[in-house]
Amino acid sequence: MRIRTIKNCMKDGVHSIVRNGLMSIASIGTISACLFILGITYIIVMNAQQFVQNLDSSLGIVAFLQPEVDEADAIAYAAELQARDDVKKATYISPEEAWNTFKNSLQDGINGDLLQELDNDNPLSNSANIEIYMANSKAQKELVKELQANKMIRLVRYSKKAADLMGSFSRFITYVGLALMVVLMLIAVLLIANTIELSVYIRRREINIMKYIGAKDSFIRLPFVVEGMLLGFLGVFIPSAVIYFGYQYFVKIATENFTSMSYLINFVDINTLMKGLLPIFIVLGVFVGMIGSLVSIRKHLKV
Amino acid sequence: MKHVTKVYDENVTGVSDLNIKIEDGEFVFLVGESGSGKSTFIKLLMKEVDPDEGTILIAGKDVTHLKRRKVAELRRNMGVVFQDYRLLPKKTIYENVAFALEAIEESTKRMRRLVPNALSQVGLAHKSKFMPDEVSGGEQQRTAIARAIVNNPPLVLADEPTGNLDPKNSREIMQLFEHINSMGTTVVIATHDQAIVDEMRKRVIHLEHGVVVRDTQEGGYSDEN
Numbered sequence: 001m002r003i004r005t006i007k008n009c010m011k012d013g014v015h016s017i018v019r020n021g022l023m024s025i026a027s028i029g030t031i032s033a034c035l036f037i038l039g040i041t042y043i044i045v046m047n048a049q050q051f052v053q054n055l056d057s058s059l060g061i062v063a064f065l066q067p068e069v070d071e072a073d074a075i076a077y078a079a080e081l082q083a084r085d086d087v088k089k090a091t092y093i094s095p096e097e098a099w100n101t102f103k104n105s106l107q108d109g110i111n112g113d114l115l116q117e118l119d120n121d122n123p124l125s126n127s128a129n130i131e132i133y134m135a136n137s138k139a140q141k142e143l144v145k146e147l148q149a150n151k152m153i154r155l156v157r158y159s160k161k162a163a164d165l166m167g168s169f170s171r172f173i174t175y176v177g178l179a180l181m182v183v184l185m186l187i188a189v190l191l192i193a194n195t196i197e198l199s200v201y202i203r204r205r206e207i208n209i210m211k212y213i214g215a216k217d218s219f220i221r222l223p224f225v226v227e228g229m230l231l232g233f234l235g236v237f238i239p240s241a242v243i244y245f246g247y248q249y250f251v252k253i254a255t256e257n258f259t260s261m262s263y264l265i266n267f268v269d270i271n272t273l274m275k276g277l278l279p280i281f282i283v284l285g286v287f288v289g290m291i292g293s294l295v296s297i298r299k300h301l302k303v
Numbered sequence: 304m305k306h307v308t309k310v311y312d313e314n315v316t317g318v319s320d321l322n323i324k325i326e327d328g329e330f331v332f333l334v335g336e337s338g339s340g341k342s343t344f345i346k347l348l349m350k351e352v353d354p355d356e357g358t359i360l361i362a363g364k365d366v367t368h369l370k371r372r373k374v375a376e377l378r379r380n381m382g383v384v385f386q387d388y389r390l391l392p393k394k395t396i397y398e399n400v401a402f403a404l405e406a407i408e409e410s411t412k413r414m415r416r417l418v419p420n421a422l423s424q425v426g427l428a429h430k431s432k433f434m435p436d437e438v439s440g441g442e443q444q445r446t447a448i449a450r451a452i453v454n455n456p457p458l459v460l461a462d463e464p465t466g467n468l469d470p471k472n473s474r475e476i477m478q479l480f481e482h483i484n485s486m487g488t489t490v491v492i493a494t495h496d497q498a499i500v501d502e503m504r505k506r507v508i509h510l511e512h513g514v515v516v517r518d519t520q521e522g523g524y525s526d527e528n
Contacts, residue, residue, distance in 0.1 A: 005408055209389050212349070213450070214378035215406035217371060301371075 005219065013226030016199045017234075024231060027195040031235025031288065034188040035281050038181050039243045042277055045177040046268050052170040053136075054266060061132040061140065061158040063147045069128065077152060078130045086139035090132045098127045138167050185288055192292025196228050200297050207300050217301050224293040232289025236281045244274060307357030309343055309513075317343030318513040321357070325491065327457070330484045330505045333493040334524055340513035341493035345462045348491065349383060350374045362457065379407050381458040382451025386466035388443045390435040396446050397422065397431035403450045421453040425479055441472030445479065452483055459483060461492040465499065473499055497524040 017024045065074055074092045081090035093101075134140050140158065147156045200207065210220050251267045304324075309317035318340040325331055333341045346352045347359060350369055358367050366377055390399050400421055404414045422428045425445040427438075435443050444464060451459055461480065465473035477499050484490045494500060500507060500523060507522035508515060 004411065005405075008405070205389065206391055209391065209402070210406045211375075212378060212383050212389075213403045213406050214375045214380075216375045219406060219408065 006222075009222040009226050012223035013230055016203075016223065016227045017230055019202070020195060020198055023195050023198050027192055027231045028235045028238075030191040031188050031232055031285055032238040034184040034288075035235060035285060036239035036242060038184050038284070039239050039277055039281070041177045041180050042280070043243070043247060043268075043273060045173055046273060046276070048173040049170055050266065050268050052166050055166055061134070061144060061147070061156060063130045063132065063150075063153045064126075064155040064157070065128045065130065065152055066154045067126055067128075069152050071128075073152065074128060074130065077150075081130065081132060084143075086134060086136045086143065088133045088135040090130055093129050093131055095126070095128050098129065185284060188288045189292050189295065192228055192231060192289050193296040194292075195231065196224055196293040196296040199224060199227055200300050204300060207297075211301070220301060221294070221297055224297050225290055228289035228291075228293030229286045230289070232285035232287070232292075233282065235289075236278075236285040240274070240278060240281060243277065244270065247273065304347070305358045305360075307347065307354045307359060309347060309352060309354050316340075316513045317352070318347070318510070321513075321515060323508060323515065323518070325489065327362075327489060328484070328487050329489055330481065330503075331489075331491045332500050332503075332505055332507045332522075333491065333510060334495070334500060334507055335510035337495075338512075339510040341510055342462055343513070344510070345383075345460050345491070345493050348458075348460055349381065350377055379454065380456050381460060382448075382454070382456045384444070384447050384451050384459065384461040384464045386463035388435075388440075388447045388467075390443055390446055390450075392435055394435075395431065396427060396433050396435065396438065396442075399435065399446055400449045400453050403453050407454070409454075417453050417455075421449040424452065424482070425449045439472070440468055441475060444468060444472070444476055448476070448479055448483075452488070456488065458489045458491070461490070461494075463494055464492060465494065465496050470498065474502075477503060500524040 071092075071094065078090045078092040081087050132143070134143070144156055144158055147153050207220055248270050251270070254267070304321045307321040308319050311317055321344070333344055335341050343352065347354055348361065350366060353368060358365060360366065361377065362380070366373075369377060391402065394402060397418060401414055401418045404417060409417070419428060419431070422431055425448050427442060427445050427449060430438055430442065435446065438446070444467075448464075451461075459480070464480075465476055468476060473496055477496075480490050480492060481503070504521040504523070506520050507517070507524070509517035509519075509525075
């Protein structure tokens with residue numbers, strides 16, 4: 001294709017957007033609205049995932065060691081576990097440490113002398129263990145199996161239900177988000193197709209003549225595809241700006257006014273969000289515009 | 304065309320078992336009443352419709368079932384003129400003719416040479432900057448003819464090109480087609496214009512209900528002429 005042709009097609013695409021005035025604005029508005037809802041969904045999904053991840057890392061497994069296991073071996077095994085990708089932290093807890101922690105948690109209510117008595121005869125002498133915190137709750141089941149199969153381990157305690165719940169909650173949010181995104185994109189495609197349909201209608205005579213004088217379909221299609229893609233691209237700006245400023249404002253308000261919530265939820269940083277969201281917006285906006293125009297021009301090319 | 308039949312939906316016959324050979328450089332009139340199959344004949348040649356049966360050869364090539372991409376190639380080798388001119392109202396006379404070359408991605412250099420040449424052939428060089436609605440019907444049809452011949456196609460098809468014109472303009476348009484034909488271009492014209500067909504004495508193919516009822520060299524519009 002000649003450079004002049006591409007230049008002309010670009011010009012035609014821009015002209016059409018201006019000529020279709022209100023209809024173009026409606027299309028840009030629709031894409032904006034769809035992308036905005038999509039953006040909100042994305043933010044909810046990302047924050048939910050982060051929330052689940054945070055909770056994941058507080059899910060612990062306690063693997064009690066056999067009494068005959070050597071402390072050095074236990075420390076080495078803990079280090080081995082720590083090195084795994086799905087493990088956030090693995091620490092060896094000796095019976096003394098276990099007893100001290102337990103004692104500290106009781107000290108307020110129980111006679112100190114009694115506790116001191118027990119120091120010499122540690123009631124938790126059999127509770128040397130490795131405390132493991134997961135980086136990913138989905139991997140917990142697998143790790144528990146491994147631990148249970150290990151001869152050094154006497155007993156494994158973990159929260160199965162919590163891990164399962166987290167996993168399914170995260171999956172649920174992601175699936176709902178994805179479904180919502182697909183529906184919104186379909187709506188956007190239909191609306192863009194409508195706008196391009198109008199452009200095609202206005203230029204149907206031109207298309208008809210082009211067909212009769214032997215223009216290739218790609219040549220006829222290009223200005224409309226450019227128009228659709230431009231509409232999509234323009235539709236990216238508004239939701240991006242609204243989300244960029246709106247989210248920061250929301251996070252500020254939420255952290256200021258609901259301090260108790262800020263302990264629970266650690267909001268994803270806006271820049272991280274925008275880094276993921278902007279490419280999705282641009283690709284989807286442009287892609288939706290392109291598909292919309294291809295859909296609407298298809299039937300006019302059969303002459 | 305060999306045994307070409309085209310039946311539209313609801314059993315409306317366009318043409319039936321046509322066997323016609325048109326030689327290179329011929330001038331042919333297709334005559335007949337409305338619905339006789341003249342336009343279907345032109346549409347079959349332009350590949351706007353496909354035949355249900357039979358074979359169509361153009362310049363020795365079988366074009367009966369062409370892919371869409373190939374149809375574009377075929378049409379680059381033919382000029383088409385319609386009754387309603389089909390000009391773009393927002394483009395000048397020059398731009399309308401140049402548009403035919405733009406659409407087939409011809410170079411600007413060739414365009415600058417070919418467009419004025421086509422316009423002077425149809426006698427419109429002096430009106431190249433006019434808009435279509437600023438010139439007469441005859442001049443609009445001349446513009447359409449200039450657009451059809453700008454690429455020097457070996458075949459020109461016209462469907463009722465004088466249908467919207469008065470007798471004087473019609474005669475001038477036909478003279479133009481005769482001139483184009485004299486340069487070696489094959490011309491096929493579907494028309495109702497009895498006076499002109501009678502006057503020009505060219506090959507006449509008469510269609511009725513999609514069937515050829517008469518094919519005469521130097522013929523008139525009807526048997527009596």
